[in-house]
Amino acid sequence: MLDLQTSIEESPHPAAVGEHPQGGSAGYPGLEALVAGLPLRRRTLKAREYLFRAGQPRSALYLVHAGFFKTCVTSVDGREKITSFRLRGDLLGIDALDMPMHACDAIALDTCEVWELPCEQLRHSLPQFQERLTAALAAEIRRDWGWMLALGTLSAEQRVIAFLLDFAARLQALGFSATDLMLRMTRAEVGNFLSLKLETVTRALSRLQARGLLAVDGRQIRLRDAAALREVMAA
């Protein structure tokens, strides 16, 4: 049982777990339950496939049901930034809710399944849907602000810790282990998200391992002392 987050298998139901603390995750327990009975179009993607690209016409909203996505924005002169990683229960496409075109790329990092939400319809037929949507948008803003704060005020090592703790919390909220996590992205992707170079991510992990705070085995990470990690992050 090394690979705890096998993506295409049904993950534990997110509604089974409690609320997320502020900004930690973009998941909204219950959204999946809310639409589970509806006849939604489902779509599966293989790793590296694009769910959509910035500039493409936007028709629906997507709810991640299995697998793992990243969203990217790109500047006119080619600079790229990963703005989020999306897990089961997270929405894709909300950032362009008011626009005819998508505003970012959404790329599967793994085999994935998404549910297509026809939001114009749902908005009218499901009274709670609009409310959920608003909550999802506001929560995304808070999440982004939290990361802005982290990237603007933490050292490289602290950012890596923040990333791991956040990721672990989100996985735990989905019913996975809070200490054993399988990163589904490369060091370069972690670095891009944290505004660090891949070598810096590697070095931070090596140092934390040397201090016994965690164990690194490729993309498999075991948090050995979450309390100490939290300590280092706040210091």
Next chain:
Amino acid sequence: MLDLQTSIEESPHPAAVGEHPQGGSAGYPGLEALVAGLPLRRRTLKAREYLFRAGQPRSALYLVHAGFFKTCVTSVDGREKITSFRLRGDLLGIDALDMPMHACDAIALDTCEVWELPCEQLRHSLPQFQERLTAALAAEIRRDWGWMLALGTLSAEQRVIAFLLDFAARLQALGFSATDLMLRMTRAEVGNFLSLKLETVTRALSRLQARGLLAVDGRQIRLRDAAALREVMAA
């Protein structure tokens, strides 16, 4: 006529100008026009006054009508980050739309007037209001992602340019000069927003002035060569 952005005087009407390009500003031309006829509670604040603080009960939403705000988030261990500057036409409080408490501090940088929007009421009475709100939320996410990209990929000097160009564009959208801008915040506040130290902001401005790209006189900035500035930013 040095102080072009005198805050408490009525600014030119935002609806008079066109759409913002992607992510540049959080303003939503028309929102003000939409609610202008309604009997809204208005509130004026002096510089350094808090409109609200993180954790305080949230009742309404605020539309900036005059003046200039910053919003700040603070971590449990005291790290602070300015997440946005808000001008006329911008909304304050949308980040906590789904919560009973505010999620950030909103602080007047100047004499300000805000209109209090009772969003629960408006949502039902004004059909377009919900739509505007959604648009405002999504646009805020795109704005945040744009800054994440900028802070993660640009040098100090480039960030300062990006800030000035963005600010100039927003002021222009409000009917002010696109080349002569009065910063209403300190170097430290600019630096905090850009994840730079205040000395670095000062040095960047000095260098750009030495190259003839702009003229600095305290908080009064004149953009002498916007094209060249854009060039430097993309390089």
Next chain:
DNA sequence: CGTAGCTTTGACTCACCTCAACTTGAGTGG
């Protein structure tokens, strides 16, 4: 078995930070 992509590590560099001195301007009170 070989190739390609990812990861790790080391040596060196540099952009930005830190610390400190000095300037400027607004407000205050004798």
Next chain:
DNA sequence: CCACTCAAGTTGAGGTGAGTCAAAGCTACG
């Protein structure tokens, strides 16, 4: 009117954390 203070801004000298460049190891997969 001047002396004083205090907050904001500028500039310089020196330090350092993260980036850059390069080489080697590791895995997966055809």
